[in-house]
Amino acid sequence: MDIRIRNVHKHFGPFIALGGIDLDIASGELIALLGPSGSGKTTLLRVIAGLEFPDHGQILFGGVDMARHPVRERRIGFVFQHYALFKHMTVFENIAFGLRIRPRNQRPSTSAIRARVLELLDLVQLSGLEQRFPSQLSGGQRQRVALARALAIDPRVLLLDEPFGALDAKVRKDLRQWLRDLHHKTGVTTIFVTHDQEEALELADRIVIMNGGAIEQVGPVDQVYEHPRTPFVFDFLGGTNVIAAELRGRRLWIGDRDIAVLHDSIHPSGPVDVYVRPGDLRLADDTAPGIQVEIQTVHRAGPIVRITARTEATGQPLSIELPHLHHDVPCFTVGARLRLRLMQFSVYPRSLHIPERTLPTPILIGRERTRVHPY
Amino acid sequence: MNTVSDGLPQSPPPSPPGIQHHPAPLIERNSAITEPAWVRWSLILVALLFLLGFLLLPLVTVFVEALRNGWSAYLAALTEPDALAAIRLTLLTAAIAVTANLIFGLAAAWAIAKFEFRGKSLLITLIDLPFSVSPVVAGLIYILIFGAHGWAGPWLMDHGIKVAFAVPGIVLATIFVTFPFIARELIPLMQEQGTEYEQAALSLGASGWQTFWHVTLPNIRWGLLYGVLLCNARAMGEFGAVSVISGHIRGQTNTMPLHVEILYNEYQFSAAFAVASLLALLALLTLGVKAWLEWRHADQLAATRRH
Numbered sequence: 164m165d166i167r168i169r170n171v172h173k174h175f176g177p178f179i180a181l182g183g184i185d186l187d188i189a190s191g192e193l194i195a196l197l198g199p200s201g202s203g204k205t206t207l208l209r210v211i212a213g214l215e216f217p218d219h220g221q222i223l224f225g226g227v228d229m230a231r232h233p234v235r236e237r238r239i240g241f242v243f244q245h246y247a248l249f250k251h252m253t254v255f256e257n258i259a260f261g262l263r264i265r266p267r268n269q270r271p272s273t274s275a276i277r278a279r280v281l282e283l284l285d286l287v288q289l290s291g292l293e294q295r296f297p298s299q300l301s302g303g304q305r306q307r308v309a310l311a312r313a314l315a316i317d318p319r320v321l322l323l324d325e326p327f328g329a330l331d332a333k334v335r336k337d338l339r340q341w342l343r344d345l346h347h348k349t350g351v352t353t354i355f356v357t358h359d360q361e362e363a364l365e366l367a368d369r370i371v372i373m374n375g376g377a378i379e380q381v382g383p384v385d386q387v388y389e390h391p392r393t394p395f396v397f398d399f400l401g402g403t404n405v406i407a408a409e410l411r412g413r414r415l416w417i418g419d420r421d422i423a424v425l426h427d428s429i430h431p432s433g434p435v436d437v438y439v440r441p442g443d444l445r446l447a448d449d450t451a452p453g454i455q456v457e458i459q460t461v462h463r464a465g466p467i468v469r470i471t472a473r474t475e476a477t478g479q480p481l482s483i484e485l486p487h488l489h490h491d492v493p494c495f496t497v498g499a500r501l502r503l504r505l506m507q508f509s510v511y512p513r514s515l516h517i518p519e520r521t522l523p524t525p526i527l528i529g530r531e532r533t534r535v536h537p538y
Numbered sequence: 539m540n541t542v543s544d545g546l547p548q549s550p551p552p553s554p555p556g557i558q559h560h561p562a563p564l565i566e567r568n569s570a571i572t573e574p575a576w577v578r579w580s581l582i583l584v585a586l587l588f589l590l591g592f593l594l595l596p597l598v599t600v601f602v603e604a605l606r607n608g609w610s611a612y613l614a615a616l617t618e619p620d621a622l623a624a625i626r627l628t629l630l631t632a633a634i635a636v637t638a639n640l641i642f643g644l645a646a647a648w649a650i651a652k653f654e655f656r657g658k659s660l661l662i663t664l665i666d667l668p669f670s671v672s673p674v675v676a677g678l679i680y681i682l683i684f685g686a687h688g689w690a691g692p693w694l695m696d697h698g699i700k701v702a703f704a705v706p707g708i709v710l711a712t713i714f715v716t717f718p719f720i721a722r723e724l725i726p727l728m729q730e731q732g733t734e735y736e737q738a739a740l741s742l743g744a745s746g747w748q749t750f751w752h753v754t755l756p757n758i759r760w761g762l763l764y765g766v767l768l769c770n771a772r773a774m775g776e777f778g779a780v781s782v783i784s785g786h787i788r789g790q791t792n793t794m795p796l797h798v799e800i801l802y803n804e805y806q807f808s809a810a811f812a813v814a815s816l817l818a819l820l821a822l823l824t825l826g827v828k829a830w831l832e833w834r835h836a837d838q839l840a841a842t843r844r845h
Contacts, residue, residue, distance in 0.1 A: 214737055234740045247738040251756040261742035264752070316742055 164225050164319040164352050165190040166211065171220030171230075173206055180206040181217070182376040188354065193346045195363035196356045198373035199399070204356045205324060207373070211354065212322050213237045224319060240313030240351070244325040246305045248297040254308050255280055255293035261316035283311040286345070303334040310342075314349065323355035327362060339366055360400050364388060372396050394511050397438045404444070404481045406437040406474075408510070415510065417454055418476035422505065439508040441484040446470070446501045448494070453502035456481065461495055463487060470495060472503065600818045603811035615801075615809035616816070623789040624797035624813070627705065631780075631793060632773040635712040639769055643720030644762070648754075651728030652736070662725070668717045676714045677782025680707055703785030708793065711779040716769045723765030727758055760835035764828065771824040775817055 166188040173181040180203045188194055196204040209215040211222055213234035222230040229237050248257050256263075258280045262271055271279065284290050287307040297305055306326065313321060326342070327335040343366055346353050357363050363370045364384050372379045372387065372395075380392045391397035394405075408417045411432050415423040447453060456472040459480070463469075470483040481503070485495075495501070573581075605612055615621060646665060650658060668676065684701035685691045694701055701707045735757060739749040755762075777795040784791040786800065794813055801810035 212741060214741070234737070235743050235745070238743070239741060241738070241741040243734050243738060245734065247734040249735065249738075249753060249756075260739070260744075260752070264739075264742070264744045264748050312738075312742065 166320060166352065166354075167221075167223040167226075168207075168211070169221040169223065171207070171210060171217045171222065173203075173210060173215060173217050179376045181210065184220070184378060186371060186378065186381065188352060190352055191350045193343070193353045193366065193368045194355075195367035195370045196354065196373060197358070197360060197363040197370050197399070198379075199358060201375075202373040203376040204358075204371075204373045208322050208324055208354060208356045211320070212239050212241050214241070238316060238319050240310075240316065240318030240321045242306075242309045242313050242321070242323040242326055244328050246297075246309040246329075248305055248308055248312070250297055252296075253293065254284070254289065254295050254297070254300070257297070257308055258283055258293075258312045258315050260312065279315060280311075283315055286314070286348070287311045288341075301334075302330045303338055306330065306338060310345070314351070318351060321351045321353040323353070325357055326355055327357075327359075335362075342366065364400070372399060374399075391438075391509060394436065394438055394509075397440075397509055401440050401442070402482070404439045404441065406439065406479065406481070407477070407513075408435050408437045409433070410435050410510070418474070420452075420454055422452075422454065425510070434513045435510050436513055437505070437508050437510050439505050441469075441482045442467075443505065443507040444481065444483040445485070445504040445506055446472075446483065446495060447504055449500060449502060451502045451504070453504045456501055456503045458495055458497055458499045458501065461497060468495070472501075474503070475500070597818060600811055600815050603807060604815040605808075606811075607808045611808055612812045612815075615806075615812035618809075620789050620792065621797060621809075621813055624792045624794050625816070627708070627792065628774050628794040630705070631709050631712050632770055634709050635716050635773040636766055636770050638713050639716055639720050640762075640766060642717070643724055643765060643769075646721045647724035647728050650725050651731075652733050665718050665721050665725075668715050673711075673715050673776065673778030674782055677711050677779035680711050680714075680779075680783050684710075702783055703787070703791060705791065707783040708780050708791060711783045712773050712776050715776050715779050716773045719769035719772060720762070720765035723761050723768070724758055727761040728754075731757055760831060764831050767824055767827055767831070771821065774820055 166186075168184055168186040168188075171181055171184040172179075182203075184203075184207060186207075196207060198204045206215060210217050210230075213229065213232060213236075217230055220230065221228045224237065234241075249260065252260065259276050262276045262279065265271075270276075280293065281290070284293055287310055289304060289307055289311070292300070292304065297308065300308065306329075310321075310323075327338055330338065339362060355366070367384055369381065369383050370387055371381045374395050380387055380396045382390075387396065388400055391400060394403075397403055406417055408415055408422075409432075410416075410425075413425050414421050415425060415435070415437070417437065446456075446458075449455075455475040457475060459471045459473055461468060461470050466487050468485045468487050470485065472481050472483060473479065474481065483503075572578075616625075646661070649655070650662060681702055682688050683690055684694065684707060686695065686702070688702070691702065699706075701710070735753050736749050739753045740746075744752065774793075775795060776793075777799075780793055781796060781799075784793065784796060786792060786796055788800070792800065794817055798810050798814045798817070801807075801813065
């Protein structure tokens, strides 16, 4: 079922949770709503579900506006963050609930319900646990029961609110892969909310990045990651260093060093901010070109090494992440003076005075390695 | 230890061979918060004596006095027509009051826990009113409203309805006094559970009634039973409010507590204690079930351990 959201507004008292959302979701898509808390992502999910009603706007399910219909008429599957399994019912009864409560003339026979529940249990790999109570299951198992329960009513769209939020890191990773496979098997249009960018990047076909009740950027995962349209998106996907710089013509200056020539610059000269991910910074010895920095700390965190350094010109702290096997890592010691190289970065006009809620206008100027020449 | 003392100029002199260090006790008491033994024992003793003197002794006395003239006198006192009428009236009153408060309590707790509306805190405060008002005042209020010279009394009398000094008045006063028990028990419980279970049921296509019956009610059943239990105990034992409004008409408007008082004032001590022993038994039964509920379903009651 394809879903189209048109100009949806929702406020709670003075707080604007959704300020005019437009979004198209294709049938069978797996889409992530990603954003910090208070960004409106959960409200959007609940508005689609019918657990909240928008102040105005349309929610079209396959062309039919459902915005005023209560949740029970929408035939959606909703998986709650804490699962909301019925504690006094067994796994079997939980999954069968949506079928058993149907009016008599629409209710499947007892044997049909049984067959459907067992089929779903098989799908979520919990066969044999149907007589357990939710309290006798692990977190990951509960999550899967909640999914099976939502799928039992053959939903037109599956909505998941922070589906892995309450699980530990290991289980979370396993379930992600599993959910992706499940989505592949069932083909149900699926929308999930998360604040974990890694989860969104790994799972979704497309991601919707939300901030302050508005959509900052929508697109396929790679595209959003590689071409963040706003500083917010850049920062939200993977952390960032912001370096003050200046654009003079087509040359980018950081301090007294001219670090890049930009192709097809359309932005006038003036102060800009350079956004660089910690993983896109490299260190080279003092003879190489680049900004002079001094290493402050070096920490190993599993497969990567986290380094903090200060620029010599302004004293600005920077965080750098290198793969642990990077051949230069042994040379990086505290106090070493090295050159910083920016492998990939985005440049945005300095946006100090943009009010928080207007969509920022920054223009991407220089981005990919091929279009930027660090020297 | 060794690594630290290595750098010290002198190590402490070794203990004489005869003196051994005591090994640390297996269960170490935190000496900072532990009183000396005599303080502990005297505190325990005081508490026990108090318990014996003020709680256990009166309870035992009730049964001893009730059986002073033997079993036959005990049974006779209970099967005497006025006593039977009092028992019947008490049961009737409690049944009506508990049912009324069950419905009201559920509705109020549901509204307070699941919805946001203006005047919510006022409603919560009002529910507590019967706890803070003396029951005698509660009885008087109903006399003022429904009595012969009250606001609604003459009109009701013209239509042949008797409220004050009759069963309806007793029921009303009892409902007033036992009003908060069930609501107070359910509000924190339902607030704690939130609305996610209901939302889940609705999203699966359940109607409002199905959601209530299959999801909400099972979630609160033990808390509800607990509230009903306390409400019932109070409804059967209520004296003050009922005393004011009942008029003490033997065989007609006498509840068990009132009957006990009348018998006692007439120096029929063993009969008074016999009826009182029934109330005491009810109290013991209530306590027993309450303890069982607290032990067995503590998770559902934990939120309400305030009173």
